[in-house]
Amino acid sequence: MDRIPILKMGPFLLVTIQVDLYDRLALNLENDLITMVSKTEARGVLIDISAVSIVDSFMGRILGNIASMSRIMDAETVVVGMQPAVAITLVELGLTLQGVYTALDVEKGMELLQKKIGLNLLNNEEEEADEDDRNL
Amino acid sequence: MKKATAQAVKKNKIQILENWMKFQLTDEGLRDDLMNNEELHAQSVLLLDALIRAMETGETLHASSREFDPIRDVLGEISVMRARRGYSPRETASFVLSLKQSLFDAIEKEYKKEPESLYKEIIAVNNILDALSIFTFEAFLKGREEIILRQTDEINEISTPVIRVWEGILALPIIGTLDSARTQIVMENLLQEIVATNSSIAILDISGVPAVDSLVAQHLIKTVSATRLMGAECIISGIRAEIAQTIVHLGIDLSNIKTKASLASALRVAFDMMNVEVKKVDRRSNILLK
Amino acid sequence: MIVISKDSMGIIREQDVVPFRSRVKEYATKIGMSLVNQTKLITAASELVRNMLKYANGGIVTLEIISKNGISGVRLTFEDKGPGIKDIQLAMKDGFSTGRSLGLGLPGTKRLVNEFDIKSVPGEGTTVTITHWKNGR
Incomplete structure (x- = not known):
């Protein structure tokens, strides 16, 4: 069965959608991504849709689902590279992807994710440092 | 013949x-x-x-x-x-x-x-x-x-220029009435320019819009939503007193949108978001030398 | 108004959606529709085809290139023999849905295209016709 590859980049997962999604493929992506988030304990998910020319309400719902499900597992989702025509169409359709972060490109998306989870990371490092101190 | x-x-x-x-x-x-x-x-x-x-x-x-x-x-x-x-x-x-x-x-x-x-x-x-x-x-x-x-x-094109005011900041002064055909052009120009210049902040200045009714407000909200979907932030500036009054009287909810009274203050917010600081520099010594 | 070309396509399975969308794109490109208008039309078509699959197990779509006052456009007619819609006015309200979708379907779709027409007889089926002009006006 067709699958969209998911790349692991440090604490983040990166998905680049290069094909026109049909429903089964989109549902598979949702499943695979959530499984990956739980398996790798990823802190963030980047979905690059710069090559996607059509996002309808079904596809929009999948993106929203991925974001909500990841959030429960403590991972933030950023959708990057949406085409202007797609953005205009989604707004007209009445779909504003509440709860999903967006960024212009993968680089900016990565920055955003780092900022979003940065505070948490800092806290963790401090905790770890404390532990180290104790070990000494 | x-x-x-x-x-x-x-x-x-x-x-x-x-x-x-x-x-x-x-x-x-x-x-x-x-x-x-x-x-x-x-x-x-x-x-x-x-x-x-x-x-x-x-x-x-x-x-x-x-x-x-x-x-x-x-x-x-x-x-x-x-x-x-x-x-x-x-x-x-x-x-x-x-x-x-x-x-x-x-x-x-x-x-x-x-x-x-x-x-x-x-x-x-x-x-x-x-x-x-x-x-x-x-x-x-x-x-x-x-x-x-x-x-x-041509008038539609000319009347909706997108200006790059700073690296990563675009400004779009809107002059005249904002109807749905014009909103489309504004949105398309703005979003295309965001992609072309890789800008993350857009300032929509409405000082030149004579009146804002619920339809115009809806167009503004749409533009802001589309900008956000692309991954950029949109600030609306140039809100005059009478426009603020009508917006509240009409019960239009703009609470989800960053609004500023003037383009200058919107620019300040944009600089802040991008961690840019503008300072006055003392150049008196240079002038004296000349 | 004149019909310049006409074609139809059966939609039975979910896999038919993507080829159908490319077909609509082909038509829209042929008349030189701008990218934004193309995207709106294809998205609207996608919504309607999904409705057809979900509520009526598929149906037939007629694709046409039409011309009116020298302006060309694409007209799509979605016909199904599903359960039909009891209250069209209610179905056209934002936020209404009987399925588990977001309820943007019909009113959202209507906003995307220039002309939208829906006829439905409960128990017999539904016909939705949408038209989008080249310049989107």
Whole structure:
């Protein structure tokens, strides 16, 4: 069965959608991504849709689902590279992807994710440092 | 139409052209300010040649027959060109109509001894020229319409410039009423520019929008939502006191949108978001040295 | 108004959606529709085809290129023999849905295209016709 590859980049997962999604493929992506988030304990998910020319309400719902499900597992989702025509169409359709972060490109998306989870990371490092101190 | 008529016209071409030119040049509608006489002459030759060629091809000629396609092309071009240069409809139509007299003179000479044929041929040529002048008129109007359409598009384009005020910051001053057609253009321009310049903040300045009603507000909200979907932030600035009043009185909810009173304060917010600081620098020492 | 070309396509399975969308794109490109208008039309078509699959197990779509006052456009007619819609006015309200979708379907789709027409007889089926002009006006 067709699958969209998911790349692991440090604490983040990166998905680049290069094909026109049909429903089964989109549902598979949702499943695979959530499984990956739980398996790798990823802190963030980047979905690059710069090559996607059509996002309808079904596809929009999948993106929203991925974001909500990841959030429960403590991972933030950023959708990057949406085409202007797609953005205009989604707004007209009445779909504003509440709860999903967006960024212009993968680089900016990565920055955003780092900022979003940065505070948490800092806290963790401090905790770890404390532990180290104790070990000494 | 008889073959002889076409031949008569062809034979007397130079005479016809001369008379026609004389007529045009002495006409009070002559616009030598818009077109010089050589050009007028060239256009006249072009039309007369095309007409003779069409007349030669068939006996049962109508202005709508295919033989007249080349004439229609020539006339269409001439009419559109005249429309662009600012000719009046009358001046354009009289170009074809003024050819009538000189043509009739030539035909009259040919059929001097056959009054019946003369009558028939004159009517036939007359009908063709009438049809052609109507066509000229249509082409002229079409040319004008094209100009208007192009200007409307241009105005829409010009009235929605996207300015790059800083690296990563775009500003879009909106002047005039924001209707849905204009919103589309604003949105498209803005989003395309965001991609092209990789900007993450857009400032929509509405100081030049005369009034904001719920429809305009809806258009603004749509633009902001689309910008956010792309991954950029949108600030609306230039909200005058009376606009703030109407927005609240109409019960429009703009709480999800960053709004600022002036472009300057919006820019300050944008700088802040991008961690840019603008400071005054003391340059007095430099001035003294000079 | 004149019909310049006409074609139809059966939609039975979910896999038919993507080829159908490319077909609509082909039509829109043929008349020189701008990218934004193309995207709106294709998205609207996608929504309607999904409705058809979900509520009526598919149906037939007629694709046409039409011309009115010298402006060309694409017209799509979605016909199904599903359960039909009891209250069209209610179905056209934002936020209404009987399925588990977001309820943007019909009103959202209507906003995307220039002309939208819906006819439905409960128990017999539904016909939705949408038209989008080249310049989107």
